[in-house]
Amino acid sequence: MNLAISAIEYIEGVKNGSFTVEEFIGKTLDHISKHDAVLHAFLSVNQNALEQARQIDKKIKSGDAIGSLYGMPISIKDNICVRGGKTTCASKMLQDYVSPYDATVVSKLKEQDAIIIGKTNLDEFAMGVATEFSAFGPSRNPWNTDCVPGGSSGGSAVSVAANECVVSLGSDTGGSVRNPASFCSIVGLKPTYGLVSRYGLVSYANSIEQIGPMGKTVKDVALVLNHIAGNDPNDNTTIAGRSQDYLEGLEVGIKGKKIGIIKEMCASEGLEKSVESAFWRAVSEFEGLGCKIEETSLDMVQFTVATYYVLTAAEAGSNLSRYDNLRYGYDLDMEGYEYKSYIAKARKQFGPEVTRRMILGGFVPSAGFAGKYLLKALKVKSKLTKQINAAFEKFDYLISPTVPILPFKFGEKIDDPLAMYLADINTITANLTGIPAISVPFEISNGLPIGIQIHANRLQEKQLLHAAYALESVTDLPEAPL
Ligand code: GLN
Numbered sequence: 001m002n003l004a005i006s007a008i009e010y011i012e013g014v015k016n017g018s019f020t021v022e023e024f025i026g027k028t029l030d031h032i033s034k035h036d037a038v039l040h041a042f043l044s045v046n047q048n049a050l051e052q053a054r055q056i057d058k059k060i061k062s063g064d065a066i067g068s069l070y071g072m073p074i075s076i077k078d079n080i081c082v083r084g085g086k087t088t089c090a091s092k093m094l095q096d097y098v099s100p101y102d103a104t105v106v107s108k109l110k111e112q113d114a115i116i117i118g119k120t121n122l123d124e125f126a127m128g129v130a131t132e133f134s135a136f137g138p139s140r141n142p143w144n145t146d147c148v149p150g151g152s153s154g155g156s157a158v159s160v161a162a163n164e165c166v167v168s169l170g171s172d173t174g175g176s177v178r179n180p181a182s183f184c185s186i187v188g189l190k191p192t193y194g195l196v197s198r199y200g201l202v203s204y205a206n207s208i209e210q211i212g213p214m215g216k217t218v219k220d221v222a223l224v225l226n227h228i229a230g231n232d233p234n235d236n237t238t239i240a241g242r243s244q245d246y247l248e249g250l251e252v253g254i255k256g257k258k259i260g261i262i263k264e265m266c267a268s269e270g271l272e273k274s275v276e277s278a279f280w281r282a283v284s285e286f287e288g289l290g291c292k293i294e295e296t297s298l299d300m301v302q303f304t305v306a307t308y309y310v311l312t313a314a315e316a317g318s319n320l321s322r323y324d325n326l327r328y329g330y331d332l333d334m335e336g337y338e339y340k341s342y343i344a345k346a347r348k349q350f351g352p353e354v355t356r357r358m359i360l361g362g363f364v365p366s367a368g369f370a371g372k373y374l375l376k377a378l379k380v381k382s383k384l385t386k387q388i389n390a391a392f393e394k395f396d397y398l399i400s401p402t403v404p405i406l407p408f409k410f411g412e413k414i415d416d417p418l419a420m421y422l423a424d425i426n427t428i429t430a431n432l433t434g435i436p437a438i439s440v441p442f443e444i445s446n447g448l449p450i451g452i453q454i455h456a457n458r459l460q461e462k463q464l465l466h467a468a469y470a471l472e473s474v475t476d477l478p479e480a481p482l
Contacts, residue, residue: 317361
């Protein structure tokens with residue numbers, strides 16, 4: 001039995017009796033024990049997974065109704081609540097927090113008989129691009145364990161790329177699904193804001209973030225999206241509307257479609273040569289697929305990094321102020337402190353990046369500075385949205401490299417926040433404007449993966465997946481070496 005299979009192949013395999021759920025889950029757990037000491041994709045592994053697998057096998061044997069995911073092992077980023085287990089956000093602040101409920105996306109997957117195989121590592125509270133800010137140690141890139149796997153959903157990407165699960169859920173505030181997908185050579189989708197419920201996702205910057213599927217293939221991502229998308233009474237930012245089948249018609253092709261190359265994302269100073277050449281090769285593949293391609297300028301993109309970090313810090317500062325070690329927390333003796341100094345002491349458990357964001361987040365919306373920072377950032381956001389809307393009047397898709405750089409070595413950027421923030425330049429536009437974007441693995445350059453990013457207009461996930469599928473079909477990439 002091969003663990004390196006897609007979600008679609010997994011379902012086929014169980015249905016036609018090639019393997020039982022118990023066999024697959026058992027082998028997956030062995031594989032995790034063998035490799036995760038080095039890769040560290042998981043912060044916790046479901047101890048009841050084998051028992052759950054047996055129950056599902058029983059249902060299958062006795063012909064009972066069975067959910068359409070057939071016991072598929074799915075990993076979940078550890079900032080998404082799964083009932084009865086820890087949800088740590090890779091933070092010491094929440095190291096003992098046990099979630100009393102399932103996030104909506106998790107209950108939807110469980111209803112379809114998915115097995116939540118474990119909770120994956122991330123940058124603390126999803127702030128970062130490398131998982132180096134996890135309070136419990138980083139994850140490693142299976143393509144080269146000296147390199148970061150991307151972030152913040154690095155553990156999710158590693159778990160998929162290393163066959164420690166079949167698919168995963170991450171969260172994407174500024175690229176956290178797409179960046180590690182690109183760095184680990186898997187597919188990652190950031191859906192339209194409001195398409196997927198955030199209920200049970202620990203908020204970082206809730207006005208722009210979304211939960212997104214990560215898988216080995218575009219089809220797998222479409223399959224998971226089918227199950228998690230939709231209106232949720234527990235999240236009033238979700239969009240009401242008819243649900244779609246994202247798998248249906250996936251192979252239609254993209255002949256005659258118009259594609260815009262976002263100039264500002266393909267000409268930045270920091271764009272590495274190998275990423276640039278992979279991107280232009282992708283452009284000719286799109287031409288070969290029958291698309292018309294043109295360069296287009298979105299000049300607001302040059303201000304997006306500054307804008308994003310102002311807006312997200314302000315939201316993070318507010319969202320994270322609830323962690324005072326009174327309502328949530330860890331063991332810290334209260335003796336000898338008055339209220340404020342106690343909270344100040346308690347918050348020392350936050351790591352350096354979260355601390356930086358909270359300090360910035362207190363400053364940018366404050367009286368006397370809000371006009372200069374927060375309000376200005378909001379203006380850029382709305383101008384950028386106008387430019388994106390105008391671009392989609394002309395183009396069906398907008399493309400760029402997902403990340404301007406290759407996976408880098410541990411420690412290379414950790415002391416240089418600005419360099420780290422610049423890695424987000426191509427991914428944050430989709431978050432600031434609410435549009436969907438996907439990263440598709442395209443090339444392995446000297447053993448390191450490069451992904452291509454495709455954007456589509458709001459709620460055009462179906463069309464977006466058509467383009468992603470078409471691009472995927474002209475690639476032939478190896479498995480991560482393990
Ligand atoms: N790197 C970005 C940040 O640190 C994006 C993170 C994310 O998408 N959660 O904010």
